Amino acid sequence: MPGHKQHGPIRVALLGCGTVGTEVVRLLTEQADDLTARVGAPIELAGIAVRKPNKHREVPADLLTTDAEALVASDVDVVIEVIGGIEPTRTLLRKALEGGKSVVTANKALLAEHSAELFEAADASGADLYFEAAVAGAIPLLRPLRESLAGDRITRVMGIVNGTTNFILSGMTSTGSSYAETLEEATRLGYAEADPTADVDGYDAASKAAILASLAFHSRVTASDVHREGIASVSAADIAAAKGLGRVVKLLAICERVEVDGTESIAVRVHPAMIPVAHPLASVNGAFNAVFVEADAAGEMMFYGQGAGGAPTASAVLGDLVAAARNRVGGGHGPRESAYAALPVRPMGQTPTRYHISLDVADRPGVLSQVAAVFAEHDVSIAAVRQEGRVDDAGLVVVTHAATDAALRSTVDKISGLPVVREVVSVMRVEGEET
Incomplete structure (x- = not known):
């Protein structure tokens, strides 16, 4: 190309060669010519750091x-x-950035706790910090x-x-099975780890929520700021109740x-909800993963696709x-950290939410009025009530309007x-509806 100056190879160090790392090596090899054309220079894999070299005969x-450490240096x-x-x-990544090397990471847990430190190191040296793979696998979400x-x-x-929790909840919905039964099936099929705690207790999602909130609201949010609840307490009865309500x-x-009162803050939470x-x-x-984004000018958008796995993440x-x-x-160089807004994270108790509450009550006159009186006492407005009579007792389902989480829990x-x-x-929160 006339006037185009040739550039030497871009040398790359790869830390880790598990499921994702192996796919990265494969794509770098198979797409070498295309990548050279897209970048304007060859990409050369300089080394791969692993703990047990004899377990990686595929590279x-x-x-x-x-x-x-030596590879990074x-x-x-x-x-x-x-x-x-x-x-x-x-x-390792801080030393790489301090040395002026660009960093590409898929490490959601690290970013959710220490992104500020890594961004500061990147800014000081002028290096890039990219992390699209840290949230929602192949889905282009963080860059937008x-x-x-x-x-x-x-x-x-x-x-x-x-993906693990969505696989389990989808299975419970389609088969009517219990949480324990569906988790066992997810483990057998490889969708859940042998120790599924990070997924089913919401830690993985909380790390991702912290990253999403930081980017969306130009504020520093860490995983510890995120209210977190997992899915272990979701029962087949909850699933059935949701289905009966069209959710x-x-x-x-x-x-x-x-x-609230002209003061803006951020609410960041992970929990099961009826939608x-x-x-x-x-x-x-x-x-599969999907993320729904709402913005003033752009309106509503949804990003959908493979949220995990070696090839999608690679x-x-x-x-x-x-x-x-x-x-x-x-x-x-790429975009720098944007945390200028510095919005405070709102405590969960002060965050407005809605609830679906299912009660087993005595089947006699005045029950509904007694229950409704408690809602009124705590200034929680009822949106809908459904009563189901049985022989000796009754089922009462109440869906609330939005109120603070603390008020709803006290109720x-x-x-x-x-x-x-x-x-x-x-007791389950309700999302995705007008309040």
Whole structure:
């Protein structure tokens, strides 16, 4: 090309060669010519840091090393990290950035706790920090929040960001099986880890919610700021109740702006919720992910696709690598941290939510009025009530309008103590409807 200056190879260090790392190596090899054309320079894999080289016969032995620190310190341009965990990863990536090397990471847990530190290191040296693969696998989500929607005001991000829990809840919905039975099936099929705690207890989704909120609202949010509830307490009865009301149960990550008395804050939470079957997220089944974004000017958007897995995640890693490599070739750099808004995170108790409450009550006159009186006492407005009579008792279902989470919980606590209430069968939040 006339006037085009040739650039030497972009040298890449890969930290980790598990499910994702192996796919990264495969794509780098198979798409070498295309990547060269897209970047404007060849991409050269300089080395791969692993713990046990003899377990990685699928990659050239001369690329393998057990000394990740030496590899990061070597003459490389970009460090790709797919190890996971906090340490030694945090130290390795900070040293890479301090050394002026661009970093591509898929490490949601690290970013959810230490992104500020990594961004500061990147800013100090002028290096790039890319992390599209950290949330929702192959789905292009973080770059739209970080760049495409940078001129808009995002009001809400709500989505299904964990494939394991969505697979389990989808299975419970389609078969009527219990949580334990469906988890066992998910484990057998490889959708759940042998220790599924990070997924089913909501830790994975909370890390992703922190990253999404940080980008969407230009504020620093960490995983510890996120209210977190898992799916272990979701019963087959909850699923059936949702179905009877034209809803489905999903584990949602919800990040939203909340304005009270002219003061703006952020509410960030992960919990199971009932959503209407007509909502775009309701039809997201199996291990797929989807995120629904609302912005002032752009309106409503949904991002949908493969949220995990080696090849999908590697796709996002390669996209970041191309961006970082292009910046090296062209002399530019990627977007920096945007945390200027510094909005406070609202405590969950002060966050407005809606509830679906199922009660087992005595079947006699005056029960509904006693229950309704408790809602009124706590200033919680009832949106709908459904009563089901049986031989000796009755079922009462109450759906509320939005009120603070603390008020709703206090209401439920008081109701559970009423003599006419035999049992609070289930309590679940309701999302995706007008309040």
